Amino acid sequence: MAYELEGNLKEVFETKTFGKGFTKREFVVTTSRGAEDRYPQHIKLSLIKDKVGLIDRFQVGQKVKVTFDLRGSESNGRYFTDLQAWKIEGAEGGGGSTAGGGRRQAPAEAEEPELEEDAPF
Numbered sequence: 001m002a003y004e005l006e007g008n009l010k011e012v013f014e015t016k017t018f019g020k021g022f023t024k025r026e027f028v029v030t031t032s033r034g035a036e037d038r039y040p041q042h043i044k045l046s047l048i049k050d051k052v053g054l055i056d057r058f059q060v061g062q063k064v065k066v067t068f069d070l071r072g073s074e075s076n077g078r079y080f081t082d083l084q085a086w087k088i089e090g091a092e093g094g095g096g097s098t099a100g101g102g103r104r105q106a107p108a109e110a111e112e113p114e115l116e117e118d119a120p121f
Contacts, residue, residue, distance in 0.1 A: 003083075006065045006091045007031035010042060015052050025052040027085075029066060045083040054088045063091040 007029040015025040025047045032040035045068055047054055058064055067087035073080050 002067050002069060002086075004065060004067050005029060005031055005043060006063065007041075007043070009055075009058055009060055009062050009064050011060065012055055012058075022049070023052050024048050025055065027055050029064060043083065045085045047085050051086055054085070058088065058090070065089045065091040 010028040010030045012027045013025060015023055017023050026044055027047070028042050028044050030040050030042050045066060065088070066085050068083045068085040071082045071084050073082075
């Protein structure tokens with residue numbers, strides 16, 4: 001299942017090459033619910049193999065729309081989650097992200113409850 005998010009490109013990391021020519025590049029997109037959002041979310045995503053060059057045409061600070069898959073794995077009793085992007089587009093409009101906080105939820109996924117504290121997480 002594919003997911004989407006919109007936000008501002010915050011940082012792009014260098015491409016890393018691992019054994020047998022496997023390549024991976026990570027980048028960060030910041031999403032928020034608008035100017036009143038005290039705790040914007042900084043989401044790290046990755047591009048792998050032939051997709052690592054998709055981010056090259058975008059500049060830090062530019063508004064982007066990223067389509068990605070949620071991937072998970074287990075190794076030696078430890079669990080890992082990765083957001084693997086496979087499509088990046090320039091997002092229309094400026095300023096904050098979409099009304100939904102820049103994220104699309106799966107139909108069965110419930111809304112997150114509001115925290116009563118002013119915690120940054």
